[in-house]
Each structure stands twice: as C-alpha cells, then as structure tokens.
Amino acid sequence: MSGLLHTSLSGLNSDSYCEISRYRDQHFRGSKKLQEKFLKISSTLYVGNLSFYTTEEQIQELFSKCGDVKRIVMGLDKIKKTPCGFCFVEYYTRADAEHAMRFINGTRLDDRIVRTDWDAGFKEGRQYGRGKTGGQVRDEYRTDYDVGRGGFGKIIQMQKANHQPAVY
Amino acid sequence: MSRRRHSDDSDDSDGQPHKRRRTSEPSEIEERLESLICRVGEKSNSSLESNLEGLAGVLEADLPNYKSKILRILCTVARLLPEKLTVYTTLVGLLNARNYNFGGEFVEAMIRQLKECLKVNMYNEAVHLVRFLSDLVNCHVIAAPSMVAMFENFVSVTQEEDVPQVRCDWYMFAFLSSLPWVGKELYEKKDAEMDRLLSQTESYLKRRQKIHVPMLQVWTADKPHPQEEYLDCLWSQIQKLKKDRWQERHILRPYLAFDSILCEALQHNLPPFTPPPHTEDSVYPMPRVIFRMFDYTDDPEGPVMPGSHSVERFVIEENLHCIIKSHWKERKTWPTSGCALILCLPLLQVIFAELFQLPSPPHIEVMYTTLLIELCKLQPGSLPQVLAQATEMLYMRLDTMNTTCVDRNSFTKNYCILSFDRSDCLTQDLEKPKPKFVREVLEKCMRLSYHQRIIDIVPASFSVLSPANPVCIYKYGDESNRSLPGYTVALCLTIAIKNKASNDEIFSILKDVPNPNQDDDDDEGFTFNPLKIEVFVQTLLHLAAKSFSHSFSALAKFHEVFKTLAESDEGKLHVLRVVYEVWKNHPQMIAVLVDKMIRTQIVDCAAVANWIFSSELAHDFTRFYIWEILHSTIRKMNKHVLKIHKELEETKARLARQHKRRDSDDDDRSSDREDGPLEEQIERLQEKVESAQSEQKNLFLVIFQRFIMLLTEHLVRCETGGIDVFTPWYKSCIERLQQIFLQHHQIIQQYMVTLENLLFTAELDHHILAVFQQFCALQA
Numbered sequence: 001m002s003g004l005l006h007t008s009l010s011g012l013n014s015d016s017y018c019e020i021s022r023y024r025d026q027h028f029r030g031s032k033k034l035q036e037k038f039l040k041i042s043s044t045l046y047v048g049n050l051s052f053y054t055t056e057e058q059i060q061e062l063f064s065k066c067g068d069v070k071r072i073v074m075g076l077d078k079i080k081k082t083p084c085g086f087c088f089v090e091y092y093t094r095a096d097a098e099h100a101m102r103f104i105n106g107t108r109l110d111d112r113i114v115r116t117d118w119d120a121g122f123k124e125g126r127q128y129g130r131g132k133t134g135g136q137v138r139d140e141y142r143t144d145y146d147v148g149r150g151g152f153g154k155i156i157q158m159q160k161a162n163h164q165p166a167v168y
Numbered sequence: 169m170s171r172r173r174h175s176d177d178s179d180d181s182d183g184q185p186h187k188r189r190r191t192s193e194p195s196e197i198e199e200r201l202e203s204l205i206c207r208v209g210e211k212s213n214s215s216l217e218s219n220l221e222g223l224a225g226v227l228e229a230d231l232p233n234y235k236s237k238i239l240r241i242l243c244t245v246a247r248l249l250p251e252k253l254t255v256y257t258t259l260v261g262l263l264n265a266r267n268y269n270f271g272g273e274f275v276e277a278m279i280r281q282l283k284e285c286l287k288v289n290m291y292n293e294a295v296h297l298v299r300f301l302s303d304l305v306n307c308h309v310i311a312a313p314s315m316v317a318m319f320e321n322f323v324s325v326t327q328e329e330d331v332p333q334v335r336c337d338w339y340m341f342a343f344l345s346s347l348p349w350v351g352k353e354l355y356e357k358k359d360a361e362m363d364r365l366l367s368q369t370e371s372y373l374k375r376r377q378k379i380h381v382p383m384l385q386v387w388t389a390d391k392p393h394p395q396e397e398y399l400d401c402l403w404s405q406i407q408k409l410k411k412d413r414w415q416e417r418h419i420l421r422p423y424l425a426f427d428s429i430l431c432e433a434l435q436h437n438l439p440p441f442t443p444p445p446h447t448e449d450s451v452y453p454m455p456r457v458i459f460r461m462f463d464y465t466d467d468p469e470g471p472v473m474p475g476s477h478s479v480e481r482f483v484i485e486e487n488l489h490c491i492i493k494s495h496w497k498e499r500k501t502w503p504t505s506g507c508a509l510i511l512c513l514p515l516l517q518v519i520f521a522e523l524f525q526l527p528s529p530p531h532i533e534v535m536y537t538t539l540l541i542e543l544c545k546l547q548p549g550s551l552p553q554v555l556a557q558a559t560e561m562l563y564m565r566l567d568t569m570n571t572t573c574v575d576r577n578s579f580t581k582n583y584c585i586l587s588f589d590r591s592d593c594l595t596q597d598l599e600k601p602k603p604k605f606v607r608e609v610l611e612k613c614m615r616l617s618y619h620q621r622i623i624d625i626v627p628a629s630f631s632v633l634s635p636a637n638p639v640c641i642y643k644y645g646d647e648s649n650r651s652l653p654g655y656t657v658a659l660c661l662t663i664a665i666k667n668k669a670s671n672d673e674i675f676s677i678l679k680d681v682p683n684p685n686q687d688d689d690d691d692e693g694f695t696f697n698p699l700k701i702e703v704f705v706q707t708l709l710h711l712a713a714k715s716f717s718h719s720f721s722a723l724a725k726f727h728e729v730f731k732t733l734a735e736s737d738e739g740k741l742h743v744l745r746v747v748y749e750v751w752k753n754h755p756q757m758i759a760v761l762v763d764k765m766i767r768t769q770i771v772d773c774a775a776v777a778n779w780i781f782s783s784e785l786a787h788d789f790t791r792f793y794i795w796e797i798l799h800s801t802i803r804k805m806n807k808h809v810l811k812i813h814k815e816l817e818e819t820k821a822r823l824a825r826q827h828k829r830r831d832s833d834d835d836d837r838s839s840d841r842e843d844g845p846l847e848e849q850i851e852r853l854q855e856k857v858e859s860a861q862s863e864q865k866n867l868f869l870v871i872f873q874r875f876i877m878l879l880t881e882h883l884v885r886c887e888t889g890g891i892d893v894f895t896p897w898y899k900s901c902i903e904r905l906q907q908i909f910l911q912h913h914q915i916i917q918q919y920m921v922t923l924e925n926l927l928f929t930a931e932l933d934h935h936i937l938a939v940f941q942q943f944c945a946l947q948a
Contacts, residue, residue: 004240004243004244004277004280004281004284005247005281005284005285005288005290007240007241007243007244008244009202009206009241009244009245009248010199010202011202011203011206011207012206012245012248012249012494014497014498014501015497015498016498016500017497017498017499017500018497055618055715056715056716056717057615057715057716057756057757058615058616058617058618060716060756060760061612061615061616061756062616065532065533065534066532066534068763068800068803068804072716072717073717074717099532099534099535102497102499102535102538103499103532103534103535103537103538104534107538107541109616110616110617
C-alpha cells in the first residue's frame with residue numbers, strides 16, 4: 001500500500017468554478033483541441049459584464065485580491081477606442097487565476113455582477129469588440145436598457161432613431 | 169483519410185478527452201465504490217443508520233475482489249474528511265464486525281499512513297488519523313488498553329531531551345484532542361493509566377515556555393476575552409470534561425445505534441507505536457492562540473453558545489475548521505456543507521478566527537469575503553444582522569487589535585462600514601486606530617469605485633477622513649514654477665516624448681541638466697545626478713498619468729534611460745522618491761509602479777526597503793499601502809529565489825538522467841563532452857542561486873536594521889522626554905516587525921546566527937529584543 005498519501009478521490013476534488021466553459025473563441029488560430037489545451041493551462045481570464053466606466057484601477061484592485069496581476073488589457077470599442085465593457089486579466093500563475101474564478105466570478109464590481117472565464121491568451125487585436133457597431137456582440141442584440149453599457153442595445157437604438165419624428 | 173477526420177470530429181463533439189477504452193467493469197465498480205463511500209453521511213432520504221448498514225453490506229460483498237481499493241479509499245477519507253469522522257469509524261466498525269481480518273488490515277494500513285504523514289511533516293492530517301483511531305475504540309475495532317498504550321508513548325515524547333518544544337506540543341495535542349471522542353471509554357477501562365497521563369500532561373503544560381504567545385495574539389488586551397494559548401485552552405476544556413465525567417453531548421455518534429452488533433465484534437490491538445524520532449527536516453506546526461470574540465452573553469435571544477472552556481466549544485470549532493478546509497474551493501457545496509446549518513455566533517467566530525490568524529489565514533483572504541456573502545444569502549433572516557453586530561464589535565475594539573489583523577478587517581468590512589455611526593473618530597487624533605481604520609476603509613472603497621463617489625457618500629463632517637483625490641503632482645507643470653532648476657529641460661523633454669523621441673534623444677536632452685551634487689559634470693559616465701532623475705521621471709510619469717497601462721508603457725519604452733539613471737543605489741532610491749512625489753495622492757499607482765520597476769530591474773528590493781524606511785515616507789509609514797508594497801517586495805524576492813532554485817534542481821535532474829542513460833547505454837562514444845553544457849549551466853545556476861539567496865538575506869537584514877533604528881529612536885526619545893513608549897505609532901510599528909518575522913519565519917530561521925550576533929544583540933532595548941525572543945520561541 002505504497003503512496004497512500006498520494007491517493008486522491010475524484011469525488012473530493014470538485015472544483016467546478018475552475019472548469020472551462022463551453023465558449024470557444026471563433027477567431028482562435030488553431031484547432032479546437034489546441035484551444036482547449038491553452039484554456040487548461042492559461043493564467044489569463046476574460047472578464048465580462050463590466051460597466052463602460054469601470055477603470056483599470058478598479059479592476060486591478062479587485063483582481064489583486066487573488067494574486068499579483070501581470071497585465072490588464074481593457075476591451076475597447078473597435079471604432080471609438082473607448083472601453084466597451086470587458087477586459088482581460090492576466091496573472092503570473094494559473095493558481096492565482098483559479099482563485100479569481102472561484103471567488104471573484106459572480107461577485108460585484110461597480111455594482112454589477114462580473115463574469116470571469118478562461119481565455120486562451122491575449123493576442124493583439126483581441127481587445128476589440130466584434131459587434132458590427134464596434135462594441136461587443138451582446139450589446140448589438142440586447143433589448144434591455146443598461147445605463148452602464150450605453151443604454152439600449154445598438155439595434156434597438158437604431159430602430160428608435162429611425163422612428164423619431166422629424167424635428168423641424 | 170476519413171478515419172483521421174473522424175477522430176478530429178470526435179474531439180469536438182463532446183469536448184471530452186478521449187478515454188482509452190479498456191475492460192470498463194472494474195474501474196466502473198471502483199468509481200462506484202469511491203462515490204458510495206465519499207457520499208455516505210450526506211443528505212439523503214433514508215436515515216444515516218440504514219445508509220451505513222447498506223453500504224457495509226455492499227462493501228463486504230466486494231471485499232474479495234476490491235479489498236485493497238476499499239482499504240485505500242477508507243484510509244483516504246479518514247485523512248481528508250475529518251468532519252465525517254464518526255460516520256466512517258462506524259462504517260469500519262460494521263465491516264470489522266462482519267470481517268475481522270479486514271478490520272485488522274485496516275488498522276495496520278492506518279498506522280502505516282500515520283507514520284507516513286509524520287515523516288513528511290503532515291501533522292495536521294496526522295491529528296485526524298489519531299482521532300480516527302481513537303474513535304475506533306468506540307466502535308469496538310481497537311481495544312482500549314492498546315489505545316492508552318499509544319497515548320502513553322505520545323505523552324512520553326515530552327520526556328525526550330534536546331527536542332523542540334513544538335514537537336512535544338504536537339504529541340500532546342494529538343492526545344488531548346482525541347479525548348472528547350474517546351475519553352469516556354478509555355477512562356472506564358483504564359482509569360489509573362489515564363490519570364497518570366493526565367497528570368503528566370499537567371506538569372508538561374506547567375513547565376513549557378510561552379514566550380511566543382504575544383506575537384500570535386489578535387487582541388493585545390485580555391478583556392473581555394482572554395486570548396489563550398491553544399494547549400492551555402484545550403487543557404482547560406479537557407479538565408472540565410473530566411469533571412463532567414467525560415459526558416460529551418455534541419459529537420454525532422452513529423455507532424451507538426449499532427451497539428448490539430458492534431459489541432459482539434472482536435477487537436484488535438494496536439501495534440506498539442514508537443513516535444518517529446526528531447530529525448533536522450522535521451517541521452512541526454506553529455503554536456496558536458485561540459481567537460475569541462463572542463461568548464454566551466452576546467446571544468441573549470438565541471441558543472446558548474457553549475462556554476469557552478466547554479469541550480463542546482472545541483468540538484464545534486474543530487468541526488467548522490474541517491468543513492471550511494474541505495469545501496473552501498467549491499462554492500456550490502457551501503449550502504450543504506454544514507456551514508449553513510450552524511449557529512451564527514460559533515460560525516462567525518471560526519471564520520474570523522481563520523481570517524485573523526497570525527501570520528496568515530489558512531486559506532486565501534478573498535475566500536472568506538465571498539463565504540460571508542454567500543452565507544448571508546443562505547441565512548438571510550439571521551446572519552446579516554449578526555455579522556453587522558460583529559462588525560460593530562470589531563470596530564469598537566480596534567484599539568487593542570493587532571495591526572495586521574486590522575488590515576484584514578478593513579478588507580472585509582468595506583461594505584459594512586458606512587452604515588454605522590462613526591462620529592467617535594472625529595474627536596480622536598487621526599493616528600489613533602479608529603480614525604485610521606475608517607480612512608483606510610474609505611481609501612479601499614475608493615479604489616473599488618472612484619473618488620467623487622466617496623465624496624458624495626461621506627458626510628461633510630467626516631471629510632477629514634476622506635482619501636485624497638488621486639491626481640498626479642507635476643512640479644514643472646505650472647508657469648509659476650519656471651524658476652525651478654531643470655524646468656526648461658522638462659519642457660524640452662515633454663515635447664520630445666510627445667514626438668516619440670528615442671532613448672538616445674532623451675539622453676542627449678538630459679545631458680544639459682547640471683548636477684547639483686558636483687561642480688564638474690562627468691560627460692563620459694552617468695554618475696548619480698538627482699536632478700536628471702527628477703526631471704526625467706517627473707515628466708515621463710506626468711505624460712503617462714492617464715492610466716496604469718500608459719505608465720507601464722512608458723516604463724517599458726524608456727527602460728534604458730531608467731536603468732542608466734538608476735544604476736547606483738542612490739539613483740534607485742531617488743527614482744523611488746520622485747515616484748512618490750508625483751503620485752503621493754494615488755497610493756495604488758505607487759504600488760503598481762514599484763512592482764513594475766522591481767520586475768523590470770529598474771530598482772531592486774533593497775532599494776525599496778530603504779525607501780520605505782526613509783524619512784520622506786515617515787508621514788505615511790503607518791499607512792496600509794506602504795506595508796502592501798513591502799510585503800509584496802519580499803514576496804517577489806522569495807519567489808525569485810524559489811524559481812532559480814527550481815531551475816537548478818531541474819537541470820541537475822536532467823544531468824542525472826543523462827548519466828543514467830549513458831550508464832545503461834554502454835556506449836563509450838558518449839564522452840564527458842556531452843556533460844559539458846549541462847554542467848556549465850549548473851555552475852551558472854548555482855552562482856545565480858547563491859547570489860539570489862544573498863540578495864534575499866540582505867533584504868531581510870536591511871529591513872530589520874531599519875526597524876531597529878526607527879524603534880530605538882522612538883524609545884530613546886520617549887525615555888528622555890519621560891513619555892509613555894506605547895503610542896499608536898509604536899504599537900503599529902512593533903506589530904509590523906512581528907509580522908515580518910511571522911510571515912517569513914521559515915526563511916528567516918536560516919539567518920538566526922547572523923541576526924543574533926549582528927542585529928538582535930543583548931545591548932538592544934528590551935522592547936525590541938522581546939520580539940526577536942518571541943520569534944525564536946516559535947519553533948524552539
């Protein structure tokens with residue numbers, strides 16, 4: 001019975017907040033398998049549902065509770081180059097990023113519930129929103145009014161604009 | 169071709185890694201066994217007793233084929249699930265009743281596991297194993313006299329000579345902490361021997377030294393709750409238990425329901441257990457002080473909270489610590505973990521005890537915040553109010569709370585603070601703990617939001633406690649400053665940088681800056697020129713002030729200039745000074761800049777340490793951000809040493825593997841030539857390790873030296889002035905020194921001789937020397 005101390009029981013190792021999600025970056029250069037491999041060793045997190053007004057300082061303060069932050073890359077509107085509600089947080093170690101997945105994901109920043117997810121690694125260009133109007137795709141289609149994310153979704157905004165009575 | 173494509177697709181279809189298919193039955197059964205065993209005792213439609221009986225039947229049937237697996241699983245849950253101890257001891261009892269040999273093998277396996285744990289310094293897990301074994305007495309698996317014999321061997325460790333006290337402490341703790349479970353049974357069978365053991369315990373506890381206690385206490389005052397040393401507290405609890413004739417009411421004992429079956433079972437004798445000897449590599453757990461903040465008077469409406477010397481208190485708290493340890497990672501299990509069912513006060517006390525534990529909480533701090541929030545959601549009718557009251561209580565007692573704990577306190581309280589009346593802070597000197605605390609909390613709130621919001625929330629009367637607006641201070645910004653030396657160069661620099669000048673162009677602009685330190689400027693080399701540093705750093709930081717990213721970019725772009733200007737030690741110190749001058753309103757920015765500068769080797773750790781203790785920073789010396797920076801610096805240094813050490817070990821391992829391959833190859837052609845590059849690398853890494861370790865030692869020596877200077881100055885001043893030494897500043901400073909010792913005690917142990925001979929000598933003021941003595945007592 002050697003190595004008794006090395007026995008681990010899968011039932012006791014539950015760490016569901018650190019599991020990779022179903023999301024895969026469609027622009028990722030490489031196979032699904034490769035992306036998954038990167039996700040499993042990554043120390044970079046995607047952070048979503050931020051307010052457009054949330055600053056790097058606030059993100060630094062929140063995420064440094066889990067370890068030293070190596071880099072924060074703010075997500076930007078592709079056209080306006082202003083923050084559009086997401087960012088990447090890169091830690092020096094995966095262990096620190098795991099703490100963030102466990103304890104920061106689903107908690108509040110700037111009075112909004114933030115969502116963290118594993119990211120395969122920041123590459124130049126990924127800091128831009130991929131929606132047609134420059135921001136994130138989700139802000140194109142949503143129908144609710146979100147004051148921290150520019151109000152109504154873009155499509156709704158355009159519809160409203162088209163229906164405006166002309167002012168003479 | 170098509171087959172290949174198919175295998176690619178199958179990766180996509182379910183995202184699961186390809187499992188190699190073998191005869192699945194055995195592994196499926198093993199998984200099922202694991203799952204059954206791990207889950208017994210959890211919420212279920214049937215009673216615990218029927219679940220245990222059923223499981224015992226299943227396992228008994230599987231023993232012929234899966235005995236070794238079952239043994240392994242049971243040993244592991246005994247070690248890793250101490251909160252379900254009695255569930256598993258009952259299970260083992262039932263198995264032993266059905267299969268005597270299995271019981272014997274299990275006991276043997278447990279003893280082997282216990283020895284393994286002790287050999288690799290897993291003392292906390294070993295305690296659980298000892299407790300498990302002792303509860304097996306209650307389940308008629310182990311004969312009581314043999315358990316007493318084991319405890320006799322444990323207690324006799326206190327007679328060993330020349331061993332650290334912490335070794336004896338552990339064996340004593342393992343013995344005493346098992347008694348709530350098995351004291352009754354052992355006393356009934358072997359009262360004379362137990363009495364002897366208890367009296368030996370008493371005399372050991374009387375003679376052991378407790379110099380370390382002040383260093384570990386969260387509260388510096390003994391009122392309203394004394395902070396007892398953990399063994400003293402446990403001893404009082406056991407004494408009371410004995411007085412109550414070993415009646416213990418809290419522990420769940422499923423085996424009682426099976427008494428008729430179990431008492432028919434044959435018992436095993438534990439083999440004689442010799443505690444493994446003390447070695448140089450033995451690292452025993454540090455002593456603890458029991459944190460108390462509530463007693464039964466704090467909950468007049470609710471169920472009575474057990475007294476601090478009742479054994480129920482011990483059992484409940486142990487159980488909670490175990491639950492937290494098993495579940496801290498997995499938030500979704502918190503509702504069913506048992507935490508949510510426990511009474512508010514003991515639960516909060518345990519959570520705060522862990523959060524405030526010195527030197528560090530057992531788990532990452534942020535977990536506790538999230539845990540408290542989740543628990544409030546699970547018990548919305550009771551916990552939030554109790555938590556608010558607890559927050560208030562902690563605030564009221566801030567004056568006597570250890571500074572390090574106050575920091576952690578502010579960490580959790582930033583959302584509670586604003587709901588209470590804090591006007592008592594306004595009448596106090598701003599350096600006192602309460603106003604200081606409120607200021608730090610407001611600063612933290614600001615970091616998580618923004619300045620204007622804090623101004624809006626904080627009533628006008630409290631504005632003196634509000635944080636400063638985190639704007640940058642550029643000394644060359646105003647036309648009115650044009651008489652300052654270097655002003656014109658600063659303007660030049662600004663234009664050049666905006667026009668994307670290169671490092672060389674920057675150098676040539678800076679050449680024109682006169683050196684206030686010497687008469688003739690040295691054109692060849694760059695000697696320390698504080699004005700050059702000032703002009704460059706001020707201007708650059710001002711231009712990059714927009715965000716952290718901008719500033720980091722600037723540091724990276726002009727790295728060469730920084731390195732050259734900050735080449736000397738004075739240069740490094742001055743860079744730090746200027747950073748502070750520019751960003752003193754924005755401590756968070758200072759912290760991230762210093763971090764970057766260390767990582768890019770613009771400044772080194774010793775420079776940061778010297779800067780922190782410099783007179784320019786004296787005003788901010790007690791502010792939290794300073795210690796944030798210092799501890800972060802020490803951590804970086806430690807990580808650096810570990811990293812290079814790891815590289816060295818890995819390279820050595822590669823060389824060893826190469827040798828092994830050659831030995832088995834028998835090929836004479838592979839010569840020492842092959843070893844050459846690796847051996848060279850090892851030599852280089854060895855040098856690197858030594859240089860890093862020397863830098864690390866130097867860092868700690870600088871820190872200790874500066875502490876001593878600062879504290880001595882204060883003590884002398886107080887003595888000659890006839891004023892009380894114990895000012896808020898002094899309390900904060902001495903506790904910060906203690907924290908350095910505590911937090912990095914393993915590394916600092918290496919320097920004991922140097923510290924004793926060089927710094928903490930007998931001539932030192934006894935106040936400062938006491939801290940060093942407390943530290944030495946920790947692992948003595």
